[in-house]
Amino acid sequence: MFEFELNATDERARAxxxxxxxxxxxxxxxxxxxxxxxxxxxxxxxxxxxxAQIILGxxxxxxxxxxxxxVRTMGGLHRFTTWPRPMLTDSGGFQVFSLATLRKIAEExxxxxxxxxxxxxxxxxxxAMEIQYALGxxxxxxxxxxxxxxxDRSLAEEGMKRSLRWLERCRIRHxxxxxxxxxxxxxxxxxxxxxxxxxxxxxxxxTLTLGDWTGTAIGGLSVGEPKPVMHRILDELEPGxxxxxxxxxxxxxxxxxxxxxxxxxxxxFDCVAATRNGRHGSAWTMQxxxxxxxxxxxxADEPLxxxxxxxxxxxxxxxxxxxxxxxxxxxxxxxxALHNIRFLIRIGExxxxxxxxxxxxxxxxEWHAAYSNGSETTT
RNA sequence: GGUGGGGUGGCCGAGUGGCUAAUGGCAGCAGACUGUAAAUCUGCCGGGCUUCGCCCUACGUAGGUUCGAAUCCUACCCCCACCA
Numbered sequence: 001m002f003e004f005e006l007n008a009t010d011e012r013a014r015a016x017x018x019x020x021x022x023x024x025x026x027x028x029x030x031x032x033x034x035x036x037x038x039x040x041x042x043x044x045x046x047x048x049x050x051x052a053q054i055i056l057g058x059x060x061x062x063x064x065x066x067x068x069x070x071v072r073t074m075g076g077l078h079r080f081t082t083w084p085r086p087m088l089t090d091s092g093g094f095q096v097f098s099l100a101t102l103r104k105i106a107e108e109x110x111x112x113x114x115x116x117x118x119x120x121x122x123x124x125x126x127x128a129m130e131i132q133y134a135l136g137x138x139x140x141x142x143x144x145x146x147x148x149x150x151x152d153r154s155l156a157e158e159g160m161k162r163s164l165r166w167l168e169r170c171r172i173r174h175x176x177x178x179x180x181x182x183x184x185x186x187x188x189x190x191x192x193x194x195x196x197x198x199x200x201x202x203x204x205x206x207t208l209t210l211g212d213w214t215g216t217a218i219g220g221l222s223v224g225e226p227k228p229v230m231h232r233i234l235d236e237l238e239p240g241x242x243x244x245x246x247x248x249x250x251x252x253x254x255x256x257x258x259x260x261x262x263x264x265x266x267x268x269f270d271c272v273a274a275t276r277n278g279r280h281g282s283a284w285t286m287q288x289x290x291x292x293x294x295x296x297x298x299x300a301d302e303p304l305x306x307x308x309x310x311x312x313x314x315x316x317x318x319x320x321x322x323x324x325x326x327x328x329x330x331x332x333x334x335x336x337a338l339h340n341i342r343f344l345i346r347i348g349e350x351x352x353x354x355x356x357x358x359x360x361x362x363x364x365x366e367w368h369a370a371y372s373n374g375s376e377t378t379t
Numbered sequence: 380g381g382u383g384g385g386g387u388g389g390c391c392g393a394g395u396g397g398c399u400a401a402u403g404g405c406a407g408c409a410g411a412c413u414g415u416a417a418a419u420c421u422g423c424c425g426g427g428c429u430u431c432g433c434c435c436u437a438c439g440u441a442g443g444u445u446c447g448a449a450u451c452c453u454a455c456c457c458c459c460a461c462c463a
Binding site: 031033034035036040041056058061088090091093094095097098099102114115116141144146190217219220221222223248249250251252253254257269270271272273274275276277279280281282291294295325326328330332333334337375 | 406407411414415416417418419
């Protein structure tokens, strides 16, 4: 279980196959985010038909609602949500960053003020493992200390070192939890270190010293730092990352980020932008970002993206989608989110095919030439 | 014909002497969103310009009172309700 087979490489880009308790994940792959046990607004069947092989859930949020005991009682996240394929739960480490105004960090763990009811919640490396084990995803993530992209060296170092210390505690607790059934869930570490190359290297070395992980995650990127910095750090880390294990770039990203991440040896991605931007009416297309609420689409009969094979583009006109948004009909949000998810998943599929056929670099060039990452210019 | 109510920026709708180019909402325009406190948030939204400011034109029409009027007065036009 948890084996990763490297099928082909093209320079640093890789095509692989990851075996998990609930199925196989062919990489590179985008993983839609379903924080609360649902990819916002979408039916599991829609997510599956969009080509998703694995989705995320969130430890902190599911701990607050409905509580891991409910999920465990209902047979675990897979049975509870009816999502039959692999799942990964994030540890709550990102909430250390995103809920900055509601938390207090100490060496023992992090105290959160619940945004749901104001109650105090304490998350530690150990409890994060216990919760994730109860949730029952295929992959559990280490509880880490994420710092902002603009963090100075001392803060970045503090977060990185604490993440390493916490990783050791995560490993011990997770090992104990899975002692009886090692095929049930695996634990992945997260590299931190902010925007500092040497801290990143230190984090990687420290992480690899602590265990023989079945996968490695890179965290703390796309949190406010400039894009070239993210590329530089990926370039810096790639040679040191275990070649025969999947690499997961957490929280990334936008279409161009996937293409560039794949080119730098990343196998897995997740990001809320697809669903969030979709709900906000912003669609990625090869022609540029489309804001579907614009009056320009009032009677536009074409799909969001004529080159897209998603269920939204196969069936609905921009005119209808715009109408749904303006009329605040929920279907609109769902359809654009679905399109965006498919847009990212398709990048993974196309990159994989290109890598397997040894023409990834060409595909990458052509993709960039064809893709406009600004707003669509109305003709 | 009578009585009462009302005519405000693309639409709806506040405002009843100066703090009003005029609250709000909608529509419109522009932007943000990257391991989800987000079906959210931000800016613009009479016209023009040298746009952290200045100049025009504005609250049905015309006149009047006043230092000053969308706000008070007069006449007229139009809309709505009820009564003849």
